[in-house]
Amino acid sequence: MQFRKSDALTFGMELELQIVSASTGTLSPASLGFWEIVKERANAERFSLEATLATMELNTSVHTDADAMTNEAMVLIQTLCDIAGPMGLLIRGGGTQLTQFWNERIMAPTERAQELSRRFGFLPKRFSTYGMHVHIGADSTDSAIRLGNVLQALGPLFIALSAASPFLQMSDTGFCASRPLEPLIYPHGGPMPRLKDWQAFEVLAQEIFSTKLANSLKDIYWDVRPKPEFGTIEVRVFDTPLSVHKAVGLAAFTRACAALAQSGMLILPTTPAPPTAERVSRFLACRDGLDAQLFDPFTQQWRPAREWFKALVDAVAQAPVCAADLRHIQALRSKCLDSQDATVMRQTWESALNQDVDVQSRDSAQAKYSLELSKHLLAPARYS
Numbered sequence: 001m002q003f004r005k006s007d008a009l010t011f012g013m014e015l016e017l018q019i020v021s022a023s024t025g026t027l028s029p030a031s032l033g034f035w036e037i038v039k040e041r042a043n044a045e046r047f048s049l050e051a052t053l054a055t056m057e058l059n060t061s062v063h064t065d066a067d068a069m070t071n072e073a074m075v076l077i078q079t080l081c082d083i084a085g086p087m088g089l090l091i092r093g094g095g096t097q098l099t100q101f102w103n104e105r106i107m108a109p110t111e112r113a114q115e116l117s118r119r120f121g122f123l124p125k126r127f128s129t130y131g132m133h134v135h136i137g138a139d140s141t142d143s144a145i146r147l148g149n150v151l152q153a154l155g156p157l158f159i160a161l162s163a164a165s166p167f168l169q170m171s172d173t174g175f176c177a178s179r180p181l182e183p184l185i186y187p188h189g190g191p192m193p194r195l196k197d198w199q200a201f202e203v204l205a206q207e208i209f210s211t212k213l214a215n216s217l218k219d220i221y222w223d224v225r226p227k228p229e230f231g232t233i234e235v236r237v238f239d240t241p242l243s244v245h246k247a248v249g250l251a252a253f254t255r256a257c258a259a260l261a262q263s264g265m266l267i268l269p270t271t272p273a274p275p276t277a278e279r280v281s282r283f284l285a286c287r288d289g290l291d292a293q294l295f296d297p298f299t300q301q302w303r304p305a306r307e308w309f310k311a312l313v314d315a316v317a318q319a320p321v322c323a324a325d326l327r328h329i330q331a332l333r334s335k336c337l338d339s340q341d342a343t344v345m346r347q348t349w350e351s352a353l354n355q356d357v358d359v360q361s362r363d364s365a366q367a368k369y370s371l372e373l374s375k376h377l378l379a380p381a382r383y384s
Contacts, residue, residue, distance in 0.1 A: 001202050003141045006062075006231030009262065010137035011255045013069060014059040015247060016050060016130045016240055017080065018097055020090045020374070025366030026099045028089055029053035029106040037083050046076055051113040052105040052128040056080055056091070062137070066252040066328040070381075073244050077377060092374040093247075094345060095130050095165030095179035095239030099366060102126040119213060123186065129165065129179040130240040132247055134254045135232035141198035143262065144226050148233045150261035151254065152192045152224040153268055153297040155237050156278070156285035157312075160305040161332075162238040162250055163289035164341035167349070176289030176342035179239050180223070180282070188214055189221035191282065194268075201226060233258070242341045242373060245381035249332030252325040256316040263320060266298060273297050289340050306337060331381050348372050 021028045031053045038047045048057045058076045063069040080091045105125040107113045116124040136151070138144035163176035175181070183189030188208050195201050208214050217225060223237040235254055241247045260266035273295070281295035285305065292305045313333050317326065352365040352372070 001205065001228050003144065003198070003226075003228040004231040005139050006137035007064075008137055008139040008143065009255060009259055010062050010064055011069070011251055012060050012062050012135045012232075013073065013247060013251045014057060014133040014135075015073070015077075015093075016055050016057050016132070017077070018092050018094060018130055018240075019054050019056060019084070020092055020097065020370045021367075022088050022090050022371065023367055024363050025368070025370035027054035027097050027104075030087065030089060031056050031108065033087065034080065034083055038079065041079070043076070043079075047080075049108050049110060049113075050128075051108055051110075051116055051124050053108055054097075054105065055128070055130065065322045065324040066248050067324040069251065070244065070248045070328070073248065074378060077244060081378070090370055090374040091377065092370060093130070093164065093240045093242040093377050094341070094373060095162075095177060096168050097130075098167040098349065098369060099170060100128070100167075101169050102128065120186070126185075127182045129182055131179065131236060132162065132238040132240045132250065134235045134238070134251045135227065135230060136235070136255055136258045137232055139231075144231075144233055145195050145198055145201060147258050147261055148192060148224050148226055149194055149268060150266055151233060151235050151258060152194070152222075153278070154257055155191060155223045155235075156281040156292075156294045157305060157308055158235065158237050158250070158254070159239075159282065159285040160288075160290050160292055160294065161253075161309065161336055162241055162246075162341070163285075164239040164241055164345065166342040166345055172346065175287050176291075176340065177239055177286045180237055180286050183221040183223075186221050187211070188219065190223065191278065192222040192224045239341070242344060242376040243379055243381075244377060245328070245379070246332065246335060246341070249328045249335070252321075252328040253313075253316070253332055256319055256321045256325060256329060257312065259319045259321055260312075260315060265315060265319060268297060269300060271300070273300055277302075289342050290336060309333070309336065328381075344376070345373065 019028045102125040105128045165179035227234045277295040284292040290305045294305050352368040
């Protein structure tokens with residue numbers, strides 16, 4: 001398997017965004033209409049369809065600092081918002097939509113979507129959720145595996161930081177992040193196994209391909225996975241945040257953690273962790289978000305998620321990261337310590353319901369809920 005080397009620690013970001021009806025607050029299967037417009041634009045390669053039709057994905061170009069990534073992402077999302085308005089639609093973040101029922105999802109008329117449907121039945125509709133992916137450049141296969149192992153070890157913390165999927169099918173799930181539970185159903189989903197080297201990865205990939213349930217690495221739904229064709233490690237476990245600035249902050253933090261690993265400041269111990277600790281830690285991150293007690297594989301101790309995050313941000317200040325990245329990471333720390341997206345979503349829904357208590361119009365409440373959440377997407381950042 002050929003690995004296309006890239007510049008070390010460059011980064012890019014993918015965001016899966018919700019298309020929502022402004023009048024009802026429900027998901028709208030309107031992505032083909034967006035695609036007909038953006039495919040004629042000069043930056044058409046920055047947009048893509050997803051498996052189901054209530055999603056538009058954008059992907060940034062390769063960056064070396066968070067300011068440039070922010071500027072590009074804001075322009076791309078503004079493009080989608082400008083298209084959405086005249087169509088009576090909203091573009092918004094969040095890992096799941098309140099009114100998301102799998103049986104109402106419509107598969108895209110693409111070859112890949114149809115293949116997923118043939119292979120996995122209803123599961124792609126059920127997994128029609130909204131995630132953020134961060135790519136980190138690696139200049140060798142050894143570096144890719146080392147970074148992949150470290151970033152996978154941080155998976156529960158990444159889940160807790162981005163938790164934005166408390167609702168599903170008009171119900172509170174009891175989880176801050178229900179979306180990362182979905183890939184666990186797939187035979188090749190969940191955490192990436194700890195890999196010894198690139199050869200071990202190739203052997204495992206070929207074993208997976210032999211099952212005929214995966215034809216390429218894009219069919220392996222690990223939280224973290226190598227992307228040889230890009231020369232990157234891809235972190236896939238994040239919920240799509242409510243705001244662009246939080247998304248960029250998370251991307252910058254991911255890149256900074258990779259820099260800590262590359263410089264030898266973040267190293268996994270050779271002693272294996274307790275066999276269930278990291279799996280339980282992932283579950284607790286999904287359930288409790290930043291209020292969780294998580295297992296830190298680097299110290300092999302349980303600690304509060306916020307404490308672990310603050311310790312890493314302090315370490316990042318000593319890592320080889322640029323000033324722009326550090327500013328975005330510090331803004332992320334302030335935001336996450338103040339509140340988390342799942343809490344904002346719950347509070348917004350409760351407020352929308354309370355406003356409509358007299359008319360008892362759930363459609364009206366759904367519309368207000370989605371409108372309020374859509375306002376977060378392009379909101380300016382607050383830097384300390």
